Amino acid sequence: MSHYRRRAGLCAPLFLAITLRVMLGAILLQVALPTRAQAPAALPPVSQATQNFTLLPDRGNVTVLKLDDQLRVGKSIADGEALTFTSSDVIDGVVERDMHLKGRAQMRRNGAVLKADEITYNPDTDIADLLGNAELSKGNTSFKGPKGQFRVDAREGSMDTPAYEIRDTRGSGTAKKLIIENTDIFVFDKATYTTCTPENMDWYFTASTLEIDNEQKEMVGTHGVMRFFDVPIAYLPYFTAPTGGQRRSGLLAPVVGYSKNNGLDITQPYYVNIAPNRDLLLLPREMNHRGFMLGASYRFLDREYSGIATGEYLPYDKQTGTNRWKYDWQQRQVFLGGVGPGGAPLPGSWSGYANMARVSDSLYPTDFSQSIAGQVTSQFRQELGTTKQLTGELSNWTVGAKAASFQTLQPDPNNLVQAPYNILPNITAAYNSQLSPVLSDASGKYLALPSGPKTTLSTDYTRFAYALGSNFNAPPPGAYTQADRMVLKGSLALPQITPGYHITPTVSFQSNTYNATPYVSGSVPNAQGFTIPTFSLDSGLALEREASELKSFFGRDMLLTMEPRAFYAFTPYQSQANTPVFDTADAGFGVSQIFTANTFIGNDRVADYNAATLGLTSRMIEAYSGAERANVTLAQKQQFTGQKVGLNGNIANPTTYSDTLGSASVRLLGNFSADMFGQYNTQLNRFVQTTVGASWRPTPGRSFNFGYRNVWTPPIQASTQNNQVATPSATTTDQYNFSGQWPVTREVSVLGRWGYDALTTRTLNTLVGLEWTRDCWTFRGAYSQALNTSTTTTTQILFQIEFRGFASAGSNPVDIMKLNVPGYMPTSKPIPPSIYENYQ
Numbered sequence: 053m054s055h056y057r058r059r060a061g062l063c064a065p066l067f068l069a070i071t072l073r074v075m076l077g078a079i080l081l082q083v084a085l086p087t088r089a090q091a092p093a094a095l096p097p098v099s100q101a102t103q104n105f106t107l108l109p110d111r112g113n114v115t116v117l118k119l120d121d122q123l124r125v126g127k128s129i130a131d132g133e134a135l136t137f138t139s140s141d142v143i144d145g146v147v148e149r150d151m152h153l154k155g156r157a158q159m160r161r162n163g164a165v166l167k168a169d170e171i172t173y174n175p176d177t178d179i180a181d182l183l184g185n186a187e188l189s190k191g192n193t194s195f196k197g198p199k200g201q202f203r204v205d206a207r208e209g210s211m212d213t214p215a216y217e218i219r220d221t222r223g224s225g226t227a228k229k230l231i232i233e234n235t236d237i238f239v240f241d242k243a244t245y246t247t248c249t250p251e252n253m254d255w256y257f258t259a260s261t262l263e264i265d266n267e268q269k270e271m272v273g274t275h276g277v278m279r280f281f282d283v284p285i286a287y288l289p290y291f292t293a294p295t296g297g298q299r300r301s302g303l304l305a306p307v308v309g310y311s312k313n314n315g316l317d318i319t320q321p322y323y324v325n326i327a328p329n330r331d332l333l334l335l336p337r338e339m340n341h342r343g344f345m346l347g348a349s350y351r352f353l354d355r356e357y358s359g360i361a362t363g364e365y366l367p368y369d370k371q372t373g374t375n376r377w378k379y380d381w382q383q384r385q386v387f388l389g390g391v392g393p394g395g396a397p398l399p400g401s402w403s404g405y406a407n408m409a410r411v412s413d414s415l416y417p418t419d420f421s422q423s424i425a426g427q428v429t430s431q432f433r434q435e436l437g438t439t440k441q442l443t444g445e446l447s448n449w450t451v452g453a454k455a456a457s458f459q460t461l462q463p464d465p466n467n468l469v470q471a472p473y474n475i476l477p478n479i480t481a482a483y484n485s486q487l488s489p490v491l492s493d494a495s496g497k498y499l500a501l502p503s504g505p506k507t508t509l510s511t512d513y514t515r516f517a518y519a520l521g522s523n524f525n526a527p528p529p530g531a532y533t534q535a536d537r538m539v540l541k542g543s544l545a546l547p548q549i550t551p552g553y554h555i556t557p558t559v560s561f562q563s564n565t566y567n568a569t570p571y572v573s574g575s576v577p578n579a580q581g582f583t584i585p586t587f588s589l590d591s592g593l594a595l596e597r598e599a600s601e602l603k604s605f606f607g608r609d610m611l612l613t614m615e616p617r618a619f620y621a622f623t624p625y626q627s628q629a630n631t632p633v634f635d636t637a638d639a640g641f642g643v644s645q646i647f648t649a650n651t652f653i654g655n656d657r658v659a660d661y662n663a664a665t666l667g668l669t670s671r672m673i674e675a676y677s678g679a680e681r682a683n684v685t686l687a688q689k690q691q692f693t694g695q696k697v698g699l700n701g702n703i704a705n706p707t708t709y710s711d712t713l714g715s716a717s718v719r720l721l722g723n724f725s726a727d728m729f730g731q732y733n734t735q736l737n738r739f740v741q742t743t744v745g746a747s748w749r750p751t752p753g754r755s756f757n758f759g760y761r762n763v764w765t766p767p768i769q770a771s772t773q774n775n776q777v778a779t780p781s782a783t784t785t786d787q788y789n790f791s792g793q794w795p796v797t798r799e800v801s802v803l804g805r806w807g808y809d810a811l812t813t814r815t816l817n818t819l820v821g822l823e824w825t826r827d828c829w830t831f832r833g834a835y836s837q838a839l840n841t842s843t844t845t846t847t848q849i850l851f852q853i854e855f856r857g858f859a860s861a862g863s864n865p866v867d868i869m870k871l872n873v874p875g876y877m878p879t880s881k882p883i884p885p886s887i888y889e890n891y892q
Contacts, residue, residue: 134162136204140171148175159204164235165189166202178205186211188232192219193266195230195238207235216240218264221295221857222247225256236267245271247857248828255280255829255855269295293858301325309863312847313419315341317863329353335364342369345420355391359383359406364420376416380409387438400447404438414461414524418840430469432459451481460523464841470775471526473516473535473634482510505546512539512655516634530632531576531773535568537634539655555591562586562658568632576773580630584623584658588649592617602672609675617667617687621649625660629701632656633774638699641731641741643667646687646713657699663691663710684716700771709735723749740764747875753801755875759789786810791819791873800824805872814839819872821865830854834865836872 141155150172153159157171159180169184179201186200188211195214202209211230216238218224224247227240239261246256259273271293278286294300304321311317317339324332335347347364359382366376382405389401397403409432411417417429437454441447455478460471485507516535518528543560566579592615599612636654639645647667651659667687673680694706712734717727724747731741742762749755763785770778791805801823807816821834833851840846852862869876 129162136161138171150174161204163190164207166204168200173204178203180204180209190235191266193217193238197230200230202232208232214240218295220269223295223857224250227262236265238264238266240264243273245858246828247855252827254826257858264295266295269298270300271295299323299325299331305860305862307863308861309851310849312845313341314339319347342366342371342419356387357383357385359385366420374412376412376420378409378411378416378420382407400441400443402438402440404436407433407435409433410459411461414463417461418463418844418846430461430463432461433457434459448485449481449483451479453477453479457519458523460526462524462526464843466843467841468527470529471518471523473518473529476515476517478512478514480510480512482508484508505544507542507544509542510540512541513537514539514634528571528775530634530775531570531572532568532579532632533571535566535579535632535634537655538565539563551594553591553593556589558586558588558590560586560588562655564631564655566632577630579632580628582626582628582631582658584626586621586623586649586658586661588619588621590617590619590647596673598675599672606672606674606681610681611673611675613669613671613673615669615671617647617665617669619647619665619667621661621663623649623658623661625696626658627702628657628697630773633699633771636699641711641713642729643685643687643713643715646689651695652699657697659695659697660693661695662693663689665689667713680719682716682718685714687713698769700769700774700776703769707735711740723751738764740766749875752877754794755873755877756792756794757790757874760787762786783811787816793873793876799826803869803873803876817872819868821869821873823878828856830856832862832865832869832878834868836868 137160138151138153138158140153140157143151143153145151151174153171153173155169157168159166159171159173165188166180166182167185167187167189168182171180171182173180180203182200182202184198186197188195188200188202188209193216195211195216197211197214200209200211200214209232211232213226213228214230215226216224216230223245225240225244227244228242229240231239231241233239240259240263241261242258243262244256244258245262246253248254248256256279258277258279260275262271262273264271273291274289276288276291277284278288292300292302301324302322304323307319307321309317317337319335319337322334322336324334326332330352331350333349333351335349337345337347339345343366345364345366347362349360349362351360352358361379361381361383363379364377368374369376384405385403386397387402387404389403390398391401392398411432421429433456435454435456437452437456439450439452442449442451455476457474457476458472460469462468485505514537516532516537518530518533540563541560543558545556545558547556548554549556561584563581563583565581568579570576594613594615596611596613599610602610602612633654633656636652636656639648639651639653645651646665649659649661650657651661665687667685669683669685671680672682689710691708691710694703694708696703696706712732713730714732715727715729717725719725726746727743728745729741729743730739732738733740739762741764742760744760745758747755747757762783765779765782765784767781768776768779770776786809788808788810789805791803793801793803795801803819803821803823805817805819807818808814809816815837817836817838819834819836821832824831831851831853834849836846836848836850838846848868850863850865850868852860852864854860866878869878
């Protein structure tokens with residue numbers, strides 16, 4: 053057997069070492085291959101060990117030059133204090149009166165350069181006349197023409213028939229005349245502007261007058277005409293446009309699309325730059341099948357708070373004859389205490405949040421959302437909450453409170469959505485003995501992490517209430533109109549964690565009490581509480597070795613790990629048949645859930661448990677980067693007594709068998725990846741969960757993805773308390789997905805997605821898109837069709853033309869392409885120019 057070593061770390065006590073060896077031997081007994089053990093190779097002698105190394109002499113205080121890809125920007129100098137430098141093939145004139153530079157003539161001052169075949173400069177008038185191939189360069193802006201005249205000190209001048217270039221936006225153009233008012237403001241007469249190269253003038257913009265302000269990064273013009281392939285497509289009597297990336301108030305590009313529900317859909321955004329940390333976006337929207345809608349989005353950001361507030365209002369819908377609306381307010385705020393990196397509250401601070409969203413009717417997302425994710429939304433939350441970590445001797449305590457109500461929509465009359473209980477309110481207090489901030493050691497180089505026993509204690513009070521009318525007649529979640537629940541939890545753990553192994557015994561308990569009011573008095577028994585203890589033992593090893601046999605395949609040094617894990621838990625049985633369910637569900641079956649003691653998520657159920665879980669994970673890791681190239685996991689839980697507690701009552705015929713879980717993922721160097729997960733039921737002799745995904749992305753802009761998912765759901769018990777009818781076992785999911793992006797030519801690439809449901813033999817969603825990229829413009833188009841409900845299918849046609857560095861028009865389909873095609877790469881944006889790109 054190949055030699056594995058423990059990861060560096062402390063040695064375990066002797067009895068732990070023996071226990072872990074026995075456990076590891078039992079795990080590997082069935083998978084170990086009959087082979088001869090081999091000791092690790094001995095270290096080479098010193099004389100041989102130094103043959104593969106080159107000893108470098110000590111440089112002492114010698115300075116070592118380093119390569120640098122950027123010139124350093126020095127301290128700026130005022131124009132009045134800068135010197136003027138000249139050069140030419142021939143120079144003559146009168147001192148302090150006239151200076152004639154002939155042949156490759158140049159004048160330089162403070163980053164500005166004047167060039168011409170001949171330059172005549174008069175110091176008295178401060179006028180420089182440029183004749184023949186005149187050129188003015190300043191920063192990333194340059195002008196060229198047959199002749200020009202400039203005041204050197206005043207930085208004023210003019211140029212006839214100039215050609216100009218603004219490298220900040222990759223823009224260029226020509227004009228009949230140029231007037232330079234100062235070092236940053238340039239005024240053109242009869243000008244053109246484009247970001248195309250001279251060889252491909254696919255689009256250009258003409259203006260009667262055009263003023264470019266480099267300091268404000270703004271372009272202002274009159275009588276502008278946009279031409280695409282020499283065809284006028286837009287006229288603006290007056291316009292302003294940014295020439296940099298700064299935010300600026302004004303009209304944004306219109307958003308145009310078409311959908312079956314709304315017809316021609318046009319939105320004209322207007323952006324208001326209120327302050328550096330605040331802005332407002334106005335969104336007037338016209339839909340010819342429905343009418344005029346006004347929307348707005350307000351964003352704000354500060355050190356202690358941030359958020360966004362949006363709203364939409366349609367006063368009269370032509371199809372429904374009603375007014376329709378939506379609002380969404382999200383905010384995070386720190387009331388007391390500091391804020392750390394990334395806006396995270398510091399220990400001891402008091403913070404709060406708001407998440408408030410609501411719509412006028414059940415079909416609002418389906419009718420008006422401009423994304424697929426928004427169209428399938430069926431629930432909106434209105435929630436306020438706050439959290440406070442105590443200080444001083446109580447620094448290990450955290451208290452919090454929240455209140456939440458839910459608006460559950462019913463867009464599909466054939467599949468009613470069950471509404472949850474409102475939470476009015478929820479109050480929590482939690483103690484964690486290892487919650488104190490970590491401290492540095494005496495040297496200040498390391499952190500002293502908490503060690504020793506870990507104790508936790510938490511209490512949770514919640515009042516659940518249900519309002520039928522506010523959820524569009526959704527079926528109630530249970531037999532109670534209101535209930536008070538008190539939950540008390542506590543645990544004591546003794547973790548022993550090293551890089552080579554870990555073992556953690558834990559003793560915990562949970563106690564619930566209820567006071568519930570049913571819809572109909574006497575219809576259900578009184579809500580029953582419980583107090584249940586649990587013991588668990590979690591342990592595992594981390595072994596690794598150099599995998600020299602994999603170097604030829606991956607082309608680099610690899611490590612191969614073997615990580616066995618054993619988990620045992622015991623929870624005694626206590627009937628919870630009369631315990632209602634308010635916020636609890638089955639935890640499912642996955643790699644993380646199989647190593648937990650409770651098979652439920654939430655506070656209303658504690659599963660009886662007497663089982664051991666054995667698992668083995670193996671990984672392939674790059675030795676130097678730590679990148680994981682592959683991993684495989686096998687795990688199985690063996691129940692010694694069958695679980696009796698179910699979500700909707702006691703399980704009638706509990707069994708002790710357990711499903712086998714397996715997962716694998718591969719990340720190959722050729723940009724191929726695959727992920728697989730399977731849950732195999734030995735009693736049924738079938739896979740009850742299967743998920744397969746694969747992706748091949750050889751280069752950016754080229755991708756192919758495949759996905760498959762199959763789920764078999766066991767029978768569900770009927771429950772009067774939880775408003776649940778009996779449901780037989782069945783295959784509930786059997787779906788396929790194909791998507792990809794691929795270039796057809798150097799300029800055109802296509803992409804698409806197809807989702808298919810084998811149970812209903814229906815197409816779930818279809819996307820066909822095209823992206824055509826030229827030198828200075830990009831056209832994107834997409835056709836999307838999605839099955840939102842059993843009776844509703846949404847069809848969208850999205851298209852956009854983007855003129856690089858200037859403007860765009862249409863409905864941007866990039867978001868829908870990213871959502872549907874994993875790995876989709878839109879046209880890359882040009883790299884911002886360096887200030888030394890035109891260095892002279």
